[in-house]
Structure formats: structure tokens, C-alpha cells
Amino acid sequence: MNPTQRAIEHCYAEGWTDGLPVVPCDRAAAEALLARVDRDPDEVLLEMPQLNRAVTVRLAAVNAVMAGCLPEYFPVVVAAWDSLREEGYPRKGIWQSTTGTASLLLVNGPVRGELGVNSQGNLFGPGFRANATIGRAVRLTAMNALGLRPHELDQATQGTPAKYTACIGENEEESPWQPLHVDHGLAPEDSAVTAMTMRSTLHIEARHTRVPEQLLDDVAGSLARTGALLHQTVSACVVLCPEHAHLLADAGWAKRDVSRYLYEQSFLPREALDRAGKGAVSAKSHWRVARDHPDAVLDPGPDPARDGIHTMTSPDAVLVVVAGASNSGVSAVVETFGPRGNRPAVTRVAA
Amino acid sequence: MPAVSICTDAFRITAEAMARTYGFPGFQYVSVPHPVASLSAEGIRQRVEEMLPRVLEILGVEE
Known part of the structure; x- marks a missing residue:
């Protein structure tokens, strides 16, 4: 073996990988990332008291190097941790849960162009270093700094491929609406990361219609599915391709509509x-159960005229963003644990 | 208040990892057969009856 292979194999032997090879990190490599942010290396980015462990800026930098990040990516990685802390689910232990969630990172603003964050074709797929390594940096840190390894403290029954990496840009240039970070009070020239706790990504194949209601009913078929329900209701991030977004906007629909x-x-x-x-x-548990369960309570829906429920918690629990290529009518429903009507964790990337 | 941790056997590896994390390797807890979430009330009652002697043992209750 050559010295590079030996270093990579050492990382495998120490249990520091997600299964793919990592970039060996030395002090100088970590310092190069730390120099890109105005943060104390010992500052805690995310604390998990139930594990007696915490992610510091330094640990985040070491794992970002190992994930393959360039130094200039690190402000986005730190913003991702700030967003994950604000979003709240990881700290409550969701990364240990049998549900097997991933963290979806949505990137907005000029930093997409500066770093080459893909917001267009093959959005959720491979081929882009910034998307691949910024998302991976979070997972490697969770495994190495928090010890959330599968078959140990990560109890995911099946998990999701998104646990390797899940980082996308919003396609602001081809969106008919203003971008998410501007909806939430930031300036268009700001850059931002919004972290979401996600389960599945569902494809919506809708190349067949120019009718807004038909398109949205097609999307809604994937929102209203019983398999998504563990608790009473759920939430989603609907990632519309530019073609679908323009179809809706041309007919006068705003994102809130x-x-x-x-x-x-x-x-x-x-x-x-x-x-x-x-x-x-x-x-007791607020989990969905059958009517004949001893703890069962029928949950009345918000519409007294119809017996049933809306799977989405509220209109605000349906977050709409625009991303993907302008080449077809393919959108996605990302099933999320939040927001449940509160503000999404839109977090500014420090300049 | 004295307490006993209870988990199903599917979570033993995690339980032992948590005990090591807190510096208590070998921490005693009760493990019951998996699953419980889909059991009937009668099935739950049986699980409780089966585990009770072990719960009392960990609490140090002498018959």
C-alpha cells in the first residue's frame, strides 16, 4: 500500500468513516477550515446531554476535512450546525431514533454560486463536491463526535440513503417566486442554510397537465398517505421543479396559496x-393507533363537515421551495419532522 | 426515587452503549422480548408479569 492508502485504511481501522473513504485530517488541514470562521474552536455547536457529548467548532472542522470539504465551505458547515441547533430535533435525540432520519440542508443565496452548490439537475444525486461533502460533514460529525454509529447509538431500523449526504441549493435563478431566505427576512444578497429533519424523498411525476389544481392534487396524493403517519400529523418540504413553479405562478398562485x-x-x-x-x-403516546386500542381517542379534523384529518399539521407545515432542472415536470415531496407551523430554521451564513 | 430501565431485547446493544457512555459498564436493566408496540392489552399484561421479578430484583426488594 502507498502512504495515502495506509492513511485511509487507518481511518477505517479506527472506525472514523461512513463506509466510504475519508480524507485523512492533520492539524494544518483543520486549521485551514477554522481560519475561515470567526468562532472559538471550543464553542459548542450542538450539545447532546443524553449522551454526555457535544459537537464543537473544532470537531466539526476535523470531520468536514474528512468529508472532503474545501476550507471555503466551512462557513456553510457552521451555519448548518447553527440551523440544526435551532431546528431542534437532533438535540432531542431524533438521530438515535428507529425512524432513521437524515438532515436535509437547503442552501440559499450567492454562496451557491461561489462554492458550486448544485440547485439544478440531479439535485438529490451525485456529482457536486459542495453538495456531497457539506452534507456528509454533518453525518460524519454525528458518527465521530457524538458516537451515533449504526448498531450502537444510531438505532435506525432502515435509515435512508440521504444519511450519506443531503444538501441542495434552491434554484433562485429559475424560480418565479422570491427565495426561502428572503421570505424569512434575510436580504437576497445574504446566504443561508436551512436544516430540516427528513425521512423520505418521494418523486412526483407530473408532465401531463397545465392545470394548477391537477398538478397540486397529484402532489397531495403523496402528502396524504397513511404510511407517513406516526404521530397525529406530519409536515413536508415540497421541492417544485422550475416548470411546475412557473405553471403555478403563471396562473397567479403565490407560494402561500x-x-x-x-x-x-x-x-x-x-x-x-x-x-x-x-x-x-x-x-398517552400521541401515536396513531386503531380505534379499539385501550388508549384510543378519536382526533376530530379541523373540518366538521368531513370525518377525517389533514395529514399536514397546518398550511405552514407545507414548505415550498424551487429546485431542479428546467427540463421536465418532476418535483419531490420531502417528508419532514418540521416545521410544524413555526419558522423554518433559516440561518445566515457569516460573510 | 429508585428506578429501573426497561427495554426490549432489540435495544440491548444500544442500552449497553448508553451505559458505557455514562461510565456505568455493566449497568443492570430489564430486557423483555421484542416487540411491545403492537401487543394487545393482554400481551402487555403478560410481559409485565414476566418481567416483574427481575424489576424487583434490580430494585433490591427481598421477597
Whole structure:
């Protein structure tokens, strides 16, 4: 073996990888990343008291090097940790849960162009160093700094391929609407990261229609599915391709109209819930259970005229962003644990 | 208040990793057969009856 291979194999032997090779990190490599941010290397970015462990800026830098990040990516990585802390689910232990979530990082602003963050074709796929390594940096840190390794403290029953990396840019240039970070009070010239706790990514194949309601009902079919329901209701990030976004905007729809309509159409009648044994909610755990469960309580939907529920918690629980190529009518529903009506964790990247 | 941790056997590796994390390797807890989430009330009652002697043993209760 040559010295490079020996170093890579050493990292494998120490258990420092996600299964793919990592870039061996020395002090100088970590210092090059730390020099890009105005943060104390010992500052805690995310604390997990239940594990007696914490992610510091230094540990985040070491793992970002190992993930393959260039030094100039590090301000985005730090913003991702700030966003993950604000979003709240990782600190509550979701990364240890059997559900097996990943962290979706949405990048907005000029930093996309500066670093080459892909917001267009093959958005969720491979081929772009910034997307691949910024997302991977979070997972490697979780494994190495927090000890969240599978079959140990990461108890995911199946997990998701997004656990390797899940980092996308918003396609602001081809969106008819203002970008997410501007919706939430930042300037267009600011850059931002928004972290979301995600489960599945579902494809929406909709190349067939120019009718806004048909398109959105097609999307809503993937929102209103019983398999997504563990608790009473859920939330989603709907990633519209530019073609779909323009179809809607040309017909006069704003993003909030899309969210409201998708919420309304996320209705599941009680009999559909009953067929899946999820027609009620446990008064104790608030998990969905069958009506004949001893703790069962029927949860009335918000619409007294119809017996059933909206799978989406509220219109605000349907976050709409625009990304992907302008070449077809393919969008995505990303099933998320949040936001549940609160502000998404839009976090500015320090200049 | 004295307490006993209870988990299903599917979580033993995690339970032992958590005990090591806190500096208590060999921490005693009760493990019951997996699963419990889908059991009937009667099934739950049986699990409780089966585990009770072990819970009392860890608490140091003498018969």
C-alpha cells in the first residue's frame, strides 16, 4: 500500500468513516477550515446531554476535512450546525431514533454560486463536491463526535440513503417566486442554510397537465398517505421543479396559496385511516393507533363537515421551495419532522 | 426515587452503549422480548408479569 492508502485504511481501522473513504485530517488541514470562521474552536455547536457529548467548532472542522470539504465551505458547515441547533430535533435525540432520519440542508443565496452548490439537475444525486461533502460533514460529525454509529447509538431500523449526504441549493435563478431566505427576512444578497429533519424523498411525476389544481392534487396524493403517519400529523418540504413553479405562478398562485391548497388537499377520510389501523390517536403516546386500542381517542379534523384529518399539521407545515432542472415536470415531496407551523430554521451564513 | 430501565431485547446493544457512555459498564436493566408496540392489552399484561421479578430484583426488594 502507498502512504495515502495506509492513511485511509487507518481511518477505517479506527472506525472514523461512513463506509466510504475519508480524507485523512492533520492539524494544518483543520486549521485551514477554522481560519475561515470567526468562532472559538471550543464553542459548542450542538450539545447532546443524553449522551454526555457535544459537537464543537473544532470537531466539526476535523470531520468536514474528512468529508472532503474545501476550507471555503466551512462557513456553510457552521451555519448548518447553527440551523440544526435551532431546528431542534437532533438535540432531542431524533438521530438515535428507529425512524432513521437524515438532515436535509437547503442552501440559499450567492454562496451557491461561489462554492458550486448544485440547485439544478440531479439535485438529490451525485456529482457536486459542495453538495456531497457539506452534507456528509454533518453525518460524519454525528458518527465521530457524538458516537451515533449504526448498531450502537444510531438505532435506525432502515435509515435512508440521504444519511450519506443531503444538501441542495434552491434554484433562485429559475424560480418565479422570491427565495426561502428572503421570505424569512434575510436580504437576497445574504446566504443561508436551512436544516430540516427528513425521512423520505418521494418523486412526483407530473408532465401531463397545465392545470394548477391537477398538478397540486397529484402532489397531495403523496402528502396524504397513511404510511407517513406516526404521530397525529406530519409536515413536508415540497421541492417544485422550475416548470411546475412557473405553471403555478403563471396562473397567479403565490407560494402561500400553494401551501394552503396542499394542506387542504392532504385530507384523509377516517375510513382510509381505519383501513390502516390508524383511525385514532393514543391519549398517552400521541401515536396513531386503531380505534379499539385501550388508549384510543378519536382526533376530530379541523373540518366538521368531513370525518377525517389533514395529514399536514397546518398550511405552514407545507414548505415550498424551487429546485431542479428546467427540463421536465418532476418535483419531490420531502417528508419532514418540521416545521410544524413555526419558522423554518433559516440561518445566515457569516460573510 | 429508585428506578429501573426497561427495554426490549432489540435495544440491548444500544442500552449497553448508553451505559458505557455514562461510565456505568455493566449497568443492570430489564430486557423483555421484542416487540411491545403492537401487543394487545393482554400481551402487555403478560410481559409485565414476566418481567416483574427481575424489576424487583434490580430494585433490591427481598421477597
